Amino acid sequence: MVSRVIPVEPFDLIIFGGTGDLARRKILPALFRRYCSGQMPESSRVIGAARSEMDDAAYRDFIREALVEFGKSQADNAEAIEGFLAHLHYVPVDAKGEGGWSALKDLLRDDENVVRAYYFSVGPSLFADLAGQVRNRGLSNRDTRIVVEKPFGHDLESARALNEELAQYFHEDQIYRIDHYLGKETVQNLMAVRFGNMLFEPLWNAQYVDHIQITVAETVGVGGRGSYYDKSGAMRDMVQNHLMQLLCLIAMEPPARFEADAVRDEKLKVIRALDPVDPDQIVRGQYTSDGEMPSYREDAENPTSKTESFIALKCYVSNWRWANTPFYLRTGKRLSSRASEIAVVFKETPHSIFGIDSGRHRNVLSIRLQPNEGMTLGVTIKEPGPGGMRLVDVPLDMSFAEALGPEAEEVTDAYERLIMDVIRGNQTLFMRGDEVEAAWSWTDPLIEGWERRGDSPKPYDAGSAGPDDAAFLINRDGRRWRGIKS
Structure with missing residues (x-):
C-alpha cells in the first residue's frame, strides 16, 4: 500500500x-x-x-x-x-x-x-x-x-479566564488547543471504525455493550515534573483532557459531517451528559518506593503530599445510547506496564446453546494507542480437536505495520499530523473553548469533594497495577480490568 x-x-x-x-x-x-x-x-x-x-x-x-x-x-x-x-x-x-x-x-x-x-x-x-x-x-x-x-487552565475559573484573554486578540476559529492524544493514528481510526463500517455502529449502544474501559498506564514516575505534577495530579493532568477526549470519541453520536464544529458539537454533548461521580466510585492512589525507585513523595519533594499519581473511576453518560452502561477510566504513574487501551466489552449472548461447560465468553474490541498501535477484535470459536464443543476466545488482530505494509511500520507521530492540520486550518482534532470549560465543570466538583473531605490517596507499590481498591471498584460489578499485569 x-x-x-x-x-x-x-x-x-x-x-x-x-x-x-x-x-x-x-x-x-x-x-x-x-x-x-x-x-x-x-x-x-x-x-x-x-x-x-x-x-x-x-x-x-x-x-x-x-x-x-x-x-x-x-x-x-x-x-x-x-x-x-x-x-x-x-x-x-x-x-x-x-x-x-x-x-x-x-x-x-x-x-x-x-x-x-x-x-x-x-x-x-x-x-x-x-x-x-x-x-x-x-x-x-x-x-x-x-x-x-495544555494545561488549559487549572480549574473552570482559570480556563474561562484563559479563554477570555485569548478571545481579546483572536477568534475561536484561530485558536488551536492541542491535545496530542487526538493526533494518534488509532484514535482517528476509532472514528473510521465506528462511522465507516456498518458492522459496529448498530451495536454501539447500551443494548449490546456491557461496559467500556479506558486505560492509560505509564511505567515512569513524575520525575523532573514533580513540582508541576504535585499541583495537578492525575485527574487534572490526564482525566480532564486525554481520557475525557477518548471517552467523547467512544460515546458521541455520529456527526453530520467529518468537520471541526460538527465533531466538537457531538463531543460537547457527551461531556454535558456525564453524571456526577459518587465518592465511592473514585479510587485515588500514590506510588510508594519499590526499594530501587523513589516514591511519589520523594519525586515531588513533598513528604506530606496528598496528590494522586493514580486514579480510577466509574462514570455514566446519561443519554439514550448509553443509559446504565458503565465507563471505567483508569490512569497512573509507575505501574507494571506501559499501555493505553480502549476496550469495548460487548454483552454475553442472551442464551448459550452449548451449556454451562462452554464457559462465559464476550466479544471485546480492543483499541491500542500504545505501544504497537492497532486494534484487536476478540471472537469466540470452537477449540480445534475432538472431544466435544469446547469454546475458546481468539483475537482477530490488526496491527498497522502488519496490515498496511512497510509504510505503516513507523506510525506518523501525533505532532506531525496536528501541526499539518494547523497549517491546513482544520480544527477537527483540536479542543474548542466551550468543550474545555465543560470538562472542567464536570471535573471540579470531584476534586473539590476529596479536598473538602481531606481524603488521602491509597498507597500502591511501584511496578504494580495500582491500589487494590481500584481492582475492587470493577470486581464488585463482576468485571475485571484489562491491559495491565497485576
Whole structure:
C-alpha cells in the first residue's frame, strides 16, 4: 500500500519557546519528518523564538542535535537534516518586553499566500502576553493561527479566564488547543471504525455493550515534573483532557459531517451528559518506593503530599445510547506496564446453546494507542480437536505495520499530523473553548469533594497495577480490568 502525502500551503511557523524541551523533542522532529515525506513546501520557514541569545547558525546547530536524537527513521539522513535546517531561523524575543519584536516583524513575509501560525510552546502564564504582543504589534491578520498546549487552565475559573484573554486578540476559529492524544493514528481510526463500517455502529449502544474501559498506564514516575505534577495530579493532568477526549470519541453520536464544529458539537454533548461521580466510585492512589525507585513523595519533594499519581473511576453518560452502561477510566504513574487501551466489552449472548461447560465468553474490541498501535477484535470459536464443543476466545488482530505494509511500520507521530492540520486550518482534532470549560465543570466538583473531605490517596507499590481498591471498584460489578499485569 502506498501512502498518499498531500503537501500543505507554504507557511511561516513561529515557535515561541523554540529552544525548549517540547520544541526540541517533539515539534521540530515532527516538522523534519514531514519535510522528509515531501509535505513541507520548499518556501516554508520555521522560526524559533525564545529569550536565549543566538543566531540562525547556532540555532541550526542546536536543532541538528535534536534531529539526530529524535528524528526516528530519518535520524541518520544527514542530507535531509541539512536540507531541513536551511528552513530554520531564530529571533531572540522577550515575551513580556520590547526585545526582538521588531526583528521578528521584519523577518515575516507579508504574503496572503503564506500561512502564518504561532506555536505557544511555553507555560500557560505567557499565553495571553504572547497573544497580545502578536496582535498589538501587527504580526497577525484574520487568517493567522495560534497553537496553545495544555494545561488549559487549572480549574473552570482559570480556563474561562484563559479563554477570555485569548478571545481579546483572536477568534475561536484561530485558536488551536492541542491535545496530542487526538493526533494518534488509532484514535482517528476509532472514528473510521465506528462511522465507516456498518458492522459496529448498530451495536454501539447500551443494548449490546456491557461496559467500556479506558486505560492509560505509564511505567515512569513524575520525575523532573514533580513540582508541576504535585499541583495537578492525575485527574487534572490526564482525566480532564486525554481520557475525557477518548471517552467523547467512544460515546458521541455520529456527526453530520467529518468537520471541526460538527465533531466538537457531538463531543460537547457527551461531556454535558456525564453524571456526577459518587465518592465511592473514585479510587485515588500514590506510588510508594519499590526499594530501587523513589516514591511519589520523594519525586515531588513533598513528604506530606496528598496528590494522586493514580486514579480510577466509574462514570455514566446519561443519554439514550448509553443509559446504565458503565465507563471505567483508569490512569497512573509507575505501574507494571506501559499501555493505553480502549476496550469495548460487548454483552454475553442472551442464551448459550452449548451449556454451562462452554464457559462465559464476550466479544471485546480492543483499541491500542500504545505501544504497537492497532486494534484487536476478540471472537469466540470452537477449540480445534475432538472431544466435544469446547469454546475458546481468539483475537482477530490488526496491527498497522502488519496490515498496511512497510509504510505503516513507523506510525506518523501525533505532532506531525496536528501541526499539518494547523497549517491546513482544520480544527477537527483540536479542543474548542466551550468543550474545555465543560470538562472542567464536570471535573471540579470531584476534586473539590476529596479536598473538602481531606481524603488521602491509597498507597500502591511501584511496578504494580495500582491500589487494590481500584481492582475492587470493577470486581464488585463482576468485571475485571484489562491491559495491565497485576
